[in-house]
Amino acid sequence: MEENIVDYDFDEETLGFEEPEKAPDKPLGTGEKLSLAVLGFGILMFALQSMGMPPGGTWAGFLLVFLPVSLGTALYFYLSFKGTVPGIKHDNVYFRGITARGSLGWLVGIVFTGFYIALYWFPEYLAGGIRIVNPLSLALSGSPANNWFFYGFLYTVAVFVFGVRMFMKYRNNRYQKIRTASVMFFQLGFAFLIPNILMLFNQPEFYLSYFWPLKPEYLFPGTLSYFVNHPGGLGMFLVFWGAVMTFIATPLLTYYFGKRWYCSWVCGCGGLAETMGDPWRQLSDKSKKAWRIERWVVHSVLVFIVVTTILLWVNSATSGAVFGEASMSLKKWYGFYIGAIFSGVIGVGFYPIMGSRVWCRFGCPMAAVLGIFQRYLSRFRITTNGDQCMSCGNCSTYCEMGIDVRAYAQKGENIVRASCVGCGVCSAVCPRGVLKLENGGTFKDRFSGSDKPLGALIDSLKHV
Amino acid sequence: MRVAIIGNGVTGVAAALSVRRLQPDWEIVMISGESSFHYSRPALMYIFMGHMSYKDTKPYEDSFWRKNRIDLVRGWVSGIDAAGKKLIMHERDSISFDKLLIATGSKSNRFGWPGQDLGGVQGLYSLMDIRLLYENVKGARSAVIVGGGLIGIELAEMLHSRNIHVTFLVREESYWTNVLPAEESRMINRVILEQGIDLRLTTELKEIVGNDSGKVRGVVTSKEEFIECQIVGLTAGVSPNIALAKASGINTGRGILVDWSFRTDTPDVFAAGDCAEIITEGEGRNLIQQVWYTGKNQGKVAGEVIAGRQSVYDPGIWYNSAKFFDLEYQTYGTVSSAPVSGESSFYWEHPDHSRSIRIVTKDGAVCGINVMGLRYSHRVCESWVAEKRSLDYVLGHLGDANFDPEFYEKCEAEIIKEIRKQAA
Numbered sequence: 001m002e003e004n005i006v007d008y009d010f011d012e013e014t015l016g017f018e019e020p021e022k023a024p025d026k027p028l029g030t031g032e033k034l035s036l037a038v039l040g041f042g043i044l045m046f047a048l049q050s051m052g053m054p055p056g057g058t059w060a061g062f063l064l065v066f067l068p069v070s071l072g073t074a075l076y077f078y079l080s081f082k083g084t085v086p087g088i089k090h091d092n093v094y095f096r097g098i099t100a101r102g103s104l105g106w107l108v109g110i111v112f113t114g115f116y117i118a119l120y121w122f123p124e125y126l127a128g129g130i131r132i133v134n135p136l137s138l139a140l141s142g143s144p145a146n147n148w149f150f151y152g153f154l155y156t157v158a159v160f161v162f163g164v165r166m167f168m169k170y171r172n173n174r175y176q177k178i179r180t181a182s183v184m185f186f187q188l189g190f191a192f193l194i195p196n197i198l199m200l201f202n203q204p205e206f207y208l209s210y211f212w213p214l215k216p217e218y219l220f221p222g223t224l225s226y227f228v229n230h231p232g233g234l235g236m237f238l239v240f241w242g243a244v245m246t247f248i249a250t251p252l253l254t255y256y257f258g259k260r261w262y263c264s265w266v267c268g269c270g271g272l273a274e275t276m277g278d279p280w281r282q283l284s285d286k287s288k289k290a291w292r293i294e295r296w297v298v299h300s301v302l303v304f305i306v307v308t309t310i311l312l313w314v315n316s317a318t319s320g321a322v323f324g325e326a327s328m329s330l331k332k333w334y335g336f337y338i339g340a341i342f343s344g345v346i347g348v349g350f351y352p353i354m355g356s357r358v359w360c361r362f363g364c365p366m367a368a369v370l371g372i373f374q375r376y377l378s379r380f381r382i383t384t385n386g387d388q389c390m391s392c393g394n395c396s397t398y399c400e401m402g403i404d405v406r407a408y409a410q411k412g413e414n415i416v417r418a419s420c421v422g423c424g425v426c427s428a429v430c431p432r433g434v435l436k437l438e439n440g441g442t443f444k445d446r447f448s449g450s451d452k453p454l455g456a457l458i459d460s461l462k463h464v
Numbered sequence: 465m466r467v468a469i470i471g472n473g474v475t476g477v478a479a480a481l482s483v484r485r486l487q488p489d490w491e492i493v494m495i496s497g498e499s500s501f502h503y504s505r506p507a508l509m510y511i512f513m514g515h516m517s518y519k520d521t522k523p524y525e526d527s528f529w530r531k532n533r534i535d536l537v538r539g540w541v542s543g544i545d546a547a548g549k550k551l552i553m554h555e556r557d558s559i560s561f562d563k564l565l566i567a568t569g570s571k572s573n574r575f576g577w578p579g580q581d582l583g584g585v586q587g588l589y590s591l592m593d594i595r596l597l598y599e600n601v602k603g604a605r606s607a608v609i610v611g612g613g614l615i616g617i618e619l620a621e622m623l624h625s626r627n628i629h630v631t632f633l634v635r636e637e638s639y640w641t642n643v644l645p646a647e648e649s650r651m652i653n654r655v656i657l658e659q660g661i662d663l664r665l666t667t668e669l670k671e672i673v674g675n676d677s678g679k680v681r682g683v684v685t686s687k688e689e690f691i692e693c694q695i696v697g698l699t700a701g702v703s704p705n706i707a708l709a710k711a712s713g714i715n716t717g718r719g720i721l722v723d724w725s726f727r728t729d730t731p732d733v734f735a736a737g738d739c740a741e742i743i744t745e746g747e748g749r750n751l752i753q754q755v756w757y758t759g760k761n762q763g764k765v766a767g768e769v770i771a772g773r774q775s776v777y778d779p780g781i782w783y784n785s786a787k788f789f790d791l792e793y794q795t796y797g798t799v800s801s802a803p804v805s806g807e808s809s810f811y812w813e814h815p816d817h818s819r820s821i822r823i824v825t826k827d828g829a830v831c832g833i834n835v836m837g838l839r840y841s842h843r844v845c846e847s848w849v850a851e852k853r854s855l856d857y858v859l860g861h862l863g864d865a866n867f868d869p870e871f872y873e874k875c876e877a878e879i880i881k882e883i884r885k886q887a888a
Contacts, residue, residue, distance in 0.1 A: 008497065008498070016518050017517070017518050017594070020597070020626060022626045023605050023628050087790025091513050175870050385843075393520045437870060
């Protein structure tokens, strides 16, 4: 044995591998510098106008902020990817503080979290920004902007700007491009324009792309009676739409396509995770322990909202004789802890710390329902290409839902997991072409290995 | 009963899992000086490029080993006492065994080039090599890689990601032509050049030149050209790592000599994976297989034999895959690099050179398929080769094999048209 090898005693477990030294980067191109300058100008305009400087509150002010911010950022993404050969480049993801829980990542997390806290409980701190988007709100919905309009607008801009990044990063992958176009379309049309335009015509503000239980109030008795009593036929249609989407479309579409039809193609939460959240997808916890926590928490939220809904209906049918105020306080409790803290503050605020799908994975009751259908009654599966897996772990690393994809792939088994949102990135990053998202001809032939759902369910209950 | 396994690579792990499956009560000890836990060797490059953390390259959670009662020992084996049934360890107590599997893998080839021991010269195989590369990239601006195989192109990609200019010396007239036909090889040449790698074909390393402090200053090529560099990557293939076995009196040739059930000539001592050389009685050259998949499959069978089964290794129908920067490659069955008499080769390439397929037939049956930039199903291609399907049958069912992601441009119609034209 060679002596120099015997001397090797590096402790890779505790020391790990930091960033290796790098020869100097090429200086930024003129176009990239220019696009960053444009972005900087927009941010400056935002700062000045939110402090009350003119032309804040006018169309000119609005355009002076958001044209440079969105175009500058989008152009920067476009140019920085344009110089590279098409193909997914994850170089330096684990070396950059912003994507590897470094100080920059924590800073962004704190900024996001702070924004959500202001949005939910201290909207007065957003007054400057709200004023800037006021002209757009007046034009779209006929009413002055509030914190929710400001939020919806920023959300849509983020999905679009980071959508450009997605188009560039995954430009060799048509599945990703079409999927990104889909989330952009549903965010702009269904989650932003239509609800606001409905308000312009004195109709209820309704999000056609959100259903019970993600938007639980759409099946609460109070909301339904409000819609039904709303003058004009639209209210009735909205009641009908909500019921059909929850009780018919959800099981049916999930049977044919898996939960991805919603989670990574339509849903706004998913839309933000799939665009702005993409740089942080690798931060999701892949451990079995995280999986166990996930199953308990997400299904508890589902049970909670089902119980709340039932109680509200019982209460409504009995005119409050049985539960009195209890069901109303449950509803408020849910709105505060789940709706605000979980889906907003933690869900998006923690992107740079826990990955882009914290809410979808641990909190979303819609994802729980879709997941149950996907696991037990769906044609969707990710198939493994024979024995070609070499266990590298790119699939697991870049799974935003924290699924240990490799654990299945290296055994040659199909992946049929309740939480899989079908984003397709495991397949995209696999260097050996091993994984494929598929809708099969039936739901029965999906379990190639030992991972039968009933057995797995019984196993998981043993952990109780 | 205690089974000791030297090496925690894929072969050692596959063997350990086989033994555990068949012998729930046996003791299993897996020894490695390289790492405390099994990691995926093909993922080394992703650690260095920042795609993954080291932790992400471990295929099993750390608790897995305890749960499966596989004892992990971090340390170097310095000798095998086969008669005394124990392993002599470097700076630790020796480990006794009833049965032993040697799965020590490979080591990088060094062909006695002048200057090959200078600082800054290295191969790429292990965590030790990655550590060395961390040292060698310090202050480096340019590198020369010698040897046009799979590891060379990985090392080129790794160094390129650190902004180090790479010159890639390939002895043949095109990249990896000892394995790939000219057309596929040409596609990879194009990819290498597109990345900004300085690819020098039909160029060999003549000498590595050092400076006064014993570090690389540059190389001289077979064309008498001096190329300045601070790193030299020697990636001209790997050889079985047999030093330990050989020093311990176990019968070795190029590798550790074993039969088709991975028994060495020493009782209760087995060897499998990259380090093993399977004796093929009267079948021509002995078999040495040095890729991930064969390591895994050999380990699985070796574990079964150790556990008392009468298993015999069947290499089956060859398959492999690789990725050259962004270009994926899969191969099934036998595709020769140069035309072989009695074989017909049919080839289609996309006009933009991003995708290609080659179907080779022998005696009227399809015997091999290469795809580049396309994903094809292992099971389907394997069944075509195993069942000796005709070209006509394969073309008629070509769509069944497509494993590309949804919405990808389907090329089967053009492929079928072109190949039918060639076959006519």
